[in-house]
Amino acid sequence: MRQGSSCHSPGEQEPDNSPTLLRSHLLFRDFESLFNGTTRATKLISVCSPNNPVGIVLSSSEVQSLASLAQVNELYLLVDETYADLNYASTSADIELVIGLAAKFGDHVISVSSMSKVYGVLGIRIGWLATTNNSLQETFLAAKELISISGSVVDEFIAEQIFSRRTELLSKTIADMIRRREHVASWVDQESEFLDWVEPEAGIMCFIRVKKEPVGGLAAFYQRLLKDHGVYVGRGT
C-alpha cells in the first residue's frame, strides 16, 4: 500500500507533514488513491483500524466506503480490528462485545482480531476471523485444520474466563490508558517546539513526530537517549 512519501530533494518544496496530512496519509483516508495504486496482481487490501501505530479509528462509514471500493475493484478487504476494544471513547456502559465489525459490509470483507493486546495475554494464542462468505470460511477452516488441527482447549478456557470479566477488565484498562495518554499529551504539548503527534483515539500506540532537530542533532539525541535513559531508537525506514 502506498503511504505519503517522506523523501524530497534539496530545493524541492518541503512536504507538508502536518498532523492533518499525516492523518489522511497514514490512515489511507485518501481511499481513491489507495485503490488507484492497485494493480491486476492485487488480490487484497489490508487495513488496520484502530491503527497500529497511529491509533486512529476509521469510522463505520469509512470502512463501508473501503468495502464498496474493494467490491468495485474485485478485491478482498481485510480489516485488522485487534485494538477495537481499546477505544478511548468507550465507557463501561458501551463496552459491548462486537466481533467482526467490518465483516458485515460484504462477503468480500474479512475481519481479524485477537485477545493478545487488549487483554495482555499473548501467552494464550486466541484470535478470530469473521466473514459472511461460506466458501472462504470453508477454506479458512481447512487451513486451520492443516496448521493447528484444533485450538488449545486450555487457552480457550482462559479466554472464556477473561471474557466473563470483560467489562470490568476493559473499564480498568481504558481508564489507565486515558491517564497515560493525558500524560503523554501534556508532554507533547510542553515540547511542541520540537514535537507534534496524531493523538490516538484507540489502541496502545502513538505516533510522535520530531519536527525540529534536537540540540546537537538527531544522532547526538539518540546517543543521549541510549546513554542516559536506556532507550534504543530503531530505524523507521
Ligand SMILES: Cc1ncc(COP(=O)(O)O)c(C=O)c1O
Ligand atoms: C494490529 C495488530 N494485529 C495483530 C497482531 C498480532 O497479534 P497476535 O499474533 O498476538 O494475536 C498485532 C501484534 O503486534 C498487532 O499490532
